Amino acid sequence: xxxxxxxxxxxxxxxxxxxxxxxxxxxxxxxxxxxxxxxxxxxxxxxxxxxxxxxxxxxxxxxxxxxxxxxxxxxxxxxxxxxxxxxxxxxxxxxxxxxxxxxxxxxxxxxxxxxxxxxxxxxxxxxxxxxxxxxxxxxxxxxxxxxxxxxxxxxxxxxxxxxxxxxxxxxxxxxxxxxxxxxxxxxxxxxxxxxxxxxxxxxxxxxxxxxxxxxxxxxxxxxxxxxxxxxxxxxxxxxxxxxxxxxxxxxxxxxxxxxxxxxxxxxxxxxxxxxxxxxxxxxxxxxxxxxxxxxxxxxxxxxxxxxxxxxxxxxxxxxxxxxxxxxxxxxxxxxxxxxxxxxxxxxxxxxxxxxxxxxxxxxxxxxxxxxxxxxxxxxxxxxxxxxxxxx
Numbered sequence: 527x528x529x530x531x532x533x534x535x536x537x538x539x540x541x542x543x544x545x546x547x548x549x550x551x552x553x554x555x556x557x558x559x560x561x562x563x564x565x566x567x568x569x570x571x572x573x574x575x576x577x578x579x580x581x582x583x584x585x586x587x588x589x590x591x592x593x594x595x596x597x598x599x600x601x602x603x604x605x606x607x608x609x610x611x612x613x614x615x616x617x618x619x620x621x622x623x624x625x626x627x628x629x630x631x632x633x634x635x636x637x638x639x640x641x642x643x644x645x646x647x648x649x650x651x652x653x654x655x656x657x658x659x660x661x662x663x664x665x666x667x668x669x670x671x672x673x674x675x676x677x678x679x680x681x682x683x684x685x686x687x688x689x690x691x692x693x694x695x696x697x698x699x700x701x702x703x704x705x706x707x708x709x710x711x712x713x714x715x716x717x718x719x720x721x722x723x724x725x726x727x728x729x730x731x732x733x734x735x736x737x738x739x740x741x742x743x744x745x746x747x748x749x750x751x752x753x754x755x756x757x758x759x760x761x762x763x764x765x766x767x768x769x770x771x772x773x774x775x776x777x778x779x780x781x782x783x784x785x786x787x788x789x790x791x792x793x794x795x796x797x798x799x800x801x802x803x804x805x806x807x808x809x810x811x812x813x814x815x816x817x818x819x820x821x822x823x824x825x826x827x828x829x830x831x832x833x834x835x836x837x838x839x840x841x842x843x844x845x846x847x848x849x850x851x852x853x854x855x856x857x858x859x860x861x862x863x864x865x866x867x868x869x870x871x872x873x874x875x876x877x878x879x880x881x882x883x884x885x886x887x888x889x890x891x892x893x894x895x896x897x898x899x900x901x902x903x904x905x906x907x908x909x910x911x912x913x914x915x916x917x
Contacts, residue, residue: 640665690716
């Protein structure tokens with residue numbers, strides 16, 4: 527009887543009063559012990575209110591039903607495809623929406639509705655993949671920052687392809703601990719491209735100079751990322767480098783002169799197609815076998831001597847004891863290789879000597895920076911030491 531009176535009253539009541547009455551009726555549906563007839567009448571009234579001309583009425587209903595497992599499924603489904611101000615609570619919280627519904631709404635919805643879905647708790651990979659594929663940048667950022675969202679590696683790669691040029695998305699991705707090394711490197715490439723376009727558009731640098739500086743910075747970043755990669759992650763990184771044309775003699779020589787034998791071995795495994803244990807044995811042999819391995823990898827013969835001397839230097843000088851150490855060129859090794867190659871200088875080795883001289887300058891500057899940083903730290907500690915001695 528009460529529900530029938532409600533249906534008669536609601537046709538002429540003001541929008542604000544209709545919204546409050548709708549809230550009470552929806553809550554009664556969820557928590558009151560209604561008779562079977564009253565429950566059927568209440569559901570009919572709520573279905574009728576889906577056609578109410580005021581979004582405030584439908585929004586109130588969505589707020590009440592958003593988190594409930596006991597909400598009427600037909601009403602929740604209708605509210606989920608309503609205008610954004612009505613649908614958002616349902617899209618973000620309702621446990622009654624299935625993955626297929628959400629994927630369809632991602633494909634057809636606007637940025638607001640995509641953002642609401644991206645914020646859902648325990649978001650499965652299928653929906654994350656849909657947002658990665660067609661989502662607006664704002665929704666993609668919500669997805670990355672959602673700690674409950676399960677993102678497959680291919681979804682992360684797609685996000686980089688579509689939105690990697692946006693600083694906010696780059697920063698959010700780089701903050702993730704599960705970001706594959708290959709994807710991290712792709713982000714570095716996006717950043718390099720953005721910076722090159724920025725400085726050349728303002729005529730701060732010529733296009734050639736900017737591209738060269740970006741390539742050098744990308745090489746350093748590659749070695750840095752590789753120093754933190756292991757196992758399958760390293761193999762995927764090397765495959766990415768080969769697919770993008772970055773797995774060349776210069777990059778691999780930089781890795782070796784930084785003491786990163788893992789990247790050196792992984793690169794040779796990828797380029798030669800030989801198993802890891804076979805490559806390691808040939809590298810340790812350091813003689814003609816190493817030359818044959820380098821030839822099979824496709825390196826020019828003019829680089830063989832540099833690689834031989836570098837491998838000998840790694841074994842004689844010793845391995846680096848920290849990840850940070852494997853991200854920088856080791857000056858002593860670089861100068862040793864440069865000296866040996868200068869003694870065998872020819873027209874064919876001139877490009878190699880140019881590269882090694884650049885490495886030599888870079889390693890000297892890096893060593894000087896580290897030395898100055900250590901002196902600054904000692905100076906900062908000195909007053910504390912004096913006070914302790916006086917005490």
